Amino acid sequence: MEDKKNILIKQARIVDPYLDRDLVSDLFISRGKIEKISGHIEKRDNTEVIEGKQLVVCPGFIDMHVHLRDPGDEMEEDIASGIKAALAGGFTAIACMPNTRPPIDNPYLIDYIKDKAKIHDFSLLPVAAMTKGLKGKQITEMGLLAEHGAVAFSDDGYCVQDSRNMYEIMRYSRQINSLLILHEEDNQFSEGGLVHEGYYSNKFGLEGISPLGEELIIARDIMLAEKTGARIHITHLSSAKSVQLIREAKKNGINISCDVTPHHLYFNHSCLDKLDTNLKVKPPIRDEQDQKALIEGIKDGTIDAVASDHAPHLLEEKNTTLRDAAFGAIGMETSFKASFSKLCIQEKMNLVDLLKLFTLGPAQILKISPPTVKEKQIANLVILDIKSKNKVMPEFISKSSNCPFMGQNLTGQVLYTINNGKLCYKRE
């Protein structure tokens, strides 16, 4: 961590999806803010100079779906290590999910998270539970939780099975003007399932998880949102039909948004051939058609954000059979490069459009001020090398290393992250 130093970035490509700006320029940061953006800026005393040629400077990323395991499972991750991992991935704001132990269903736990984040001067956005103990039954004190600083509500990891309850949650969230982040899963279709129900689940005799379980609940929640006017966000989409349902809902004026994980974009179920437990995630990585539909959903604007669903696990929780392994994968440190490799390199997507999914998209969903590279703004920036080719090695800043991209050759690298004007991450 470097402090109180000015930062001068020389001749970098500045890409700002919010201002729709893409130019080569110098950029000077002083006292936490972007003081100047101009063709040529002289170096001053006490200034760290970053040679920006061939590099991209863009607004700090926002990851709207992260599990920090704090409180309760700090061996896997805690708020401090999670923030460090976020910075290494280029994130200057993350939303942490409430399925901790105890779950974040009480205002004092929101205070706990915010206090811990304050130490690190980092924008940690707590998401609170929709139901007490994430049990899908009793609605939480959403009004109080929102007052304490919950940016949204979610029972992520679980799904409220009781439709009437979901209806009341939506009505209340609408009344207090809060966002619901929904993990969509009909337990009747997923119970006991390990991987996507398809060719590979059949090949290996693994219990399958049908996409129907996700699609039915999405259809239900779209209807409930239409009736209640609630603002809903469907997280970690996995199937073609889910994308289609949301596309239609958006056309019909429903207040709905959605995100996808880098691993659902990068892989399809053929990756199961290696039976790698790091690819055991929920919802499961589905077939080629689903993968294609997710990419299509990104391209046509149906999908609003990329979110890592960073889910750290101990080695012993993954170093076992597929059946016994925990669901989930870490993702913050590889989120950008995996998405960039898939979408910009393979699918020829424009960099600005990709960056929108990491900045403007999540900011608009969470209703926080959009990150931007503008004079007088707090300097939350990422400096990227989009030419760099690198193999993902088992070295992570996160406490856990259950990374599905291990061994993959990816393009793009976060070199520096500037958080509140300070150089908080520098790739060694």
Add this chain to the structure above:
Amino acid sequence: MLAGSSLLRIDDLEPGDVEQILHNTDSFVEVLERKVKKVPALRGKTVANIFFEPSTRTKNSFEIAAKRLSADTINFSSSTSSLKKGESITDTINTIIAMKVNLLVIRHGHSGVLNFLSDRIDLPIINAGDGKNQHPTQALLDLYTIRQKFSQVEGLKVGIVGDYLNSRVARSNVDLFQKMGMEVTVVAPSMFLPGDIKVTKARVAGSIDDIIHKVDVLYMLRMQLERQDRKFYPSIREYNRFLSLNSKRMTAMKKNSMVMHPGPVNRGIEISEELMERITTDKQLANKVFIQKQVTHGVAVRMALLYLILS
């Protein structure tokens, strides 16, 4: 004209009827102030109080109202009735009618049951509360209480706070207050409102703080724990934060405003324990709170109704 008619819901009343009831109530309030609180107006008449649901306040209020008018009363409550033996409501009512009574005061747990009965019975009925539907005499006594304070009720701003969905008091009051030209805002969380909130006929707000400094009348509803099919509301703590009346909020009210509650108050829910205690000792506060007055006016209003229907 109210003579010989029933009162099942507020919609049964024309503004002229309401005026007539309130005007007569004035006289009976005066009667209740006398040493001998009895007039011979309904001597020889019999009023049957038929309560298919537990009630203390309303039942006593009706009974005392009838007795103050020198009417005879019979009391029936379902826990001691033949209903347990499988007798139908209509049979029960007809048996009571066969005893040559003149008027039925009925309370029942099912919304709309009185419409069903009134189609089958040729005798005036006063609704003493049916399910979540209506409680017209409560609305009339509330209106009377407001009018005693403000004289002119038209244009007054009223906030009705709490469990609207399950409250017959709220429904009757919204109907009557709007009929009399008051501006009503219902303050309730979504789970205490109907699915389509447009059907509430009133404005809707989510927090008592949205209206506390604007209203002339703050009407705190009773939390209807017994009537909630499923408990969707998160907690008492959440209720306290967004819906309860406490000293701090009371201070934010307009100088010349009033607080009402149909009773009995769930202390610590609708009104904080600390405020309830302060009301007993602080005269200035007590002057704002009309809960006891409502009870007194309840007897007078019911006397007026019985008198107008039976005389």
